[in-house]
Amino acid sequence: MLTTRRQALKTLTAAALASTALGRFSAQAQTPAAPAPPAPTGPFKLPPLPYAYDALEPHIDAETMHLHHDKHHAAYVNKLNEALAKEPSFPAGTDIDTLMKNLDTVPESIRTAVRNQGGGHANHSLFWKTLSPKAGIPSGDFAKALNDDLGGLDKLKEEMAKAGAGLFGSGWVWLVLDGGKKLTVLTLPNQDSPLTEGHYPLFGIDVWEHAYYLKYHNLRPDYIKAIWNVVNWEFISNRYAEAMKA
Numbered sequence: 513m514l515t516t517r518r519q520a521l522k523t524l525t526a527a528a529l530a531s532t533a534l535g536r537f538s539a540q541a542q543t544p545a546a547p548a549p550p551a552p553t554g555p556f557k558l559p560p561l562p563y564a565y566d567a568l569e570p571h572i573d574a575e576t577m578h579l580h581h582d583k584h585h586a587a588y589v590n591k592l593n594e595a596l597a598k599e600p601s602f603p604a605g606t607d608i609d610t611l612m613k614n615l616d617t618v619p620e621s622i623r624t625a626v627r628n629q630g631g632g633h634a635n636h637s638l639f640w641k642t643l644s645p646k647a648g649i650p651s652g653d654f655a656k657a658l659n660d661d662l663g664g665l666d667k668l669k670e671e672m673a674k675a676g677a678g679l680f681g682s683g684w685v686w687l688v689l690d691g692g693k694k695l696t697v698l699t700l701p702n703q704d705s706p707l708t709e710g711h712y713p714l715f716g717i718d719v720w721e722h723a724y725y726l727k728y729h730n731l732r733p734d735y736i737k738a739i740w741n742v743v744n745w746e747f748i749s750n751r752y753a754e755a756m757k758a
């Protein structure tokens with residue numbers, strides 16, 4: 513075990529050296545390291561961001577977007593595919609929302625992995641779409657429901673901010689359509705998907721530290737306050753209308 517670790521460390525060091533101009537010279541004398549195994553492939557793919565990395569500046573900084581999308585979201589997708597590869601007879605399909613809705617049908621051996629990694633993929637795929645440099649305002653039936661169910665946009669902001677500040681640890685604050693098709697604010701821990709709980713997510717605020725720590729440090733409430741400048745209300749209003757039709 514120790515030897516294997518040492519060998520792995522050696523390989524890593526050689527690879528790191530080889531990537532620098534200085535190291536290239538000495539690395540040439542060694543046997544070239546085996547090529548890295550191909551990235552796991554599976555039915556799920558990382559969707560591209562629908563805008564530039566710096567599009568949400570100054571409210572959400574470009575560096576956070578790079579890490580959040582290219583590293584964190586990508587890791588959820590890769591680990592989801594890795595988990596599903598362990599149960600090849602399970603027909604996961606390619607629709608992440610259906611998979612999360614039917615989490616109880618996932619083989620037990622990979623269910624926790626799908627809950628966490630699949631939830632991460634579903635939640636972030638929606639998150640990018642609900643943000644935009646042009647915030648706009650709630651419209652149509654959604655604006656009316658917001659007034660009727662939650663007392664309007666200012667109340668929603670207040671309620672989500674309070675829920676976000678009160679959520680201990682990592683998780684999301686959600687605006688969902690509940691089973692009775694009423695707008696509801698709730699929090700879920702980790703990457704648990706509202707779909708698994710029988711709700712339809714319209715908009716979620718990611719309150720994991722990776723979503724805000726580079727810019728806002730420990731000040732989660734400041735991040736939540738800033739995010740309202742970049743919420744894509746047109747997308748959310750349309751998503752609401754479609755869900756009500758279904």
Ligand code: MN
Pocket residue numbers: 580584636718720722723
């Ligand atoms: Mn996140």
